[in-house]
Amino acid sequence: MVNKNHLKAKNVEVVCVGTELLYDRVNTDINIISGIIARAGLSIARCIIVGDEKEEIKETVSISLKRSDIVFITGGLGPTSDDLTREAIAELLNRKLIFSENIWQKICDRFYKRGLKEIPEINKKQAYVIEGGEIIENNVGTAPGMILKEGNKSLVLLPGPPVELIPMVEEFTESLKEKGTIKIYRFGISGIPESVVEERIHNFFTKKDIKYTILASPQIIEILILSSGELNALSEIEKFLEESFSENYLGIDPPPLPVIIGNLLKEKKLKIALAESCTGGLAGKLLTDIPGSSEYFQGSFVVYNNILKKRILSVPKTVLKKYGAVSKECALYMAKGAKRKGKADVSISITGLAGPSGGTSEKPVGLVYIGIGLPKNKFHIHRFIFPGNRERIRERAAYQAFELLRRYLV
């Protein structure tokens, strides 16, 4: 579906069309699209955000089209009256808007599926295609995307909502990736702070005159290297990272931790159950983000209230009274309970203080106990104090638990 001519493109611009009201919303688009494009090995010259103004869109795209080979335009393809991208581009290229029965049928089907009998007349707007436009299917929403050729330039129109945008950009860039002239190498490190990673690698890469970037997130530390063509020193770099980080080195292009965990469990034919307190279900959510996780994921006991810790996971009353819910003793009983009640071979328990209030000098906000239950009745409890706000503490707790389990399983 994607024209191979795109592959010759060297220069890419992104124009995001969106309401002037909520720039932080619109920017999510730029974030997503530019991230995907960059990872496909294309260099982006410029990103421009403009409001839902027809003349403004025309002017901006017209300038971008002069400078670039591919212009991505996101947003403004919706059914409402302020969605003007389709009209603006048709006018700019001096082409007609043609009603597509086929697209209209697909839009109707989506509404019928949702149990809606009457389809709002305004949705007809989304069934119009710019003359000569090649359709990019939208499997998530109603607005299809469009690829338009203008001489040797390409215009790619895509809808704004991230859930619709992501798969469509990915589809478009998938074929570009193969012949991308710039290659990005991504090495994963887990369970070590960013600054320690930097200290360990700095001299090696500097001596080799290799430019790198370190990206840190609660999930993983990534070392990124941009290379025109194949990286000559690749095997040498891999060897160095393996030696420097041993079991913390996750390899090239590592999948997300929940996928790594899932693969390990499948490989060892183990089933897992969780006991969550402060994460409130987040750890279960992350593990079940992965399609097919039902093969190893039994369930999660989100025992937020102490009554449920006792009733469901049999954490002894005396333990809760003497040590409190945020304690290594409670984490141990939770991990045991999850394994037993969840009919599982391995278990994770997480209990902590996510804040913002409720901390004491003895048990500060950020204190989290993580229990790991393993086959043969083995249990390990780890204590952490995570920095950051409530969201960050919960996220770190979940990923740290996955990282601990990973290291016990490899």
Next chain:
Amino acid sequence: MVNKNHLKAKNVEVVCVGTELLYDRVNTDINIISGIIARAGLSIARCIIVGDEKEEIKETVSISLKRSDIVFITGGLGPTSDDLTREAIAELLNRKLIFSENIWQKICDRFYKRGLKEIPEINKKQAYVIEGGEIIENNVGTAPGMILKEGNKSLVLLPGPPVELIPMVEEFTESLKEKGTIKIYRFGISGIPESVVEERIHNFFTKKDIKYTILASPQIIEILILSSGELNALSEIEKFLEESFSENYLGIDPPPLPVIIGNLLKEKKLKIALAESCTGGLAGKLLTDIPGSSEYFQGSFVVYNNILKKRILSVPKTVLKKYGAVSKECALYMAKGAKRKGKADVSISITGLAGPSGGTSEKPVGLVYIGIGLPKNKFHIHRFIFPGNRERIRERAAYQAFELLRRYLV
């Protein structure tokens, strides 16, 4: 410190300078700065992202300066050789770079404080001020910001790292806010598709000549109105929306659904427990995102595997055999089990097919049953077919469950 002349500004552009490698990082800047500026009531005409190329920066800023009253430029003020914003702007405005002893002293002090004795020579770069520049202090990093006047236009140079950028933009916009001429009104609608909302409101707003934008997300539909000064028709709009959407109208500036649910539960002194299958813990995660949710949230039974549905929530084996796990019967037993086992007054159960595989013509991917358990042994089961991918289906299922509970509770 901020010149009051800025207040007269009507048109703002943002130029972000940053590495081409990691567009998704650079965009964090745009996200932040544009969010803060928009909330200060200024309308942003354009955001542009360019790489660390001197000529590119000069050309872009020169165009922005022609069109706009204020141009924010972020990034490229660091000490390393690829940081060129300071030099580019000095050249563009044809002004000198002047070494500031004062700024140099402050940079040195920061290093001493960190226990460093020798200050890298490259940091001297950051002590240069563009002729006529007014300094914006940076209390977090080494690069100060700068305000430059060019005729009646303003150029605001700011560092890229978000932790440094945020307080500096906020300081700059704080004084703008007071006299902000533009106000944003946000009205919430829940449980109705975007296009239906548009159809119901279009005539009313068009007749009143009020410009509006509709934003859709799995959580909520928002109607946004931008107004210079107070909105005269406010009470009339509210009345209209109440009449048009009755219990689906969430009011002005509604908090997120999990907060609305939490407030309703607290108000009515009710405790809630969940039974989740396809959402895998997401619904519990969303409810416990809210600090203080332990007041009403008992826990969630994430019974992903059928064994746990039986063992933990007492869903009869015959029900699972005859109707399957994705059925109204199973949803009912899950809601009952959650309420009983969770020692709760109300409950939510969610069971469905999130895909991508496993769907049949009878039970397609996206099919979700939601059970709501209420006091006095009342239970309601609802059936949905949600469009979209796995992530979207799970998110919609969770928010739809909250929306149903909200309507039963109000």
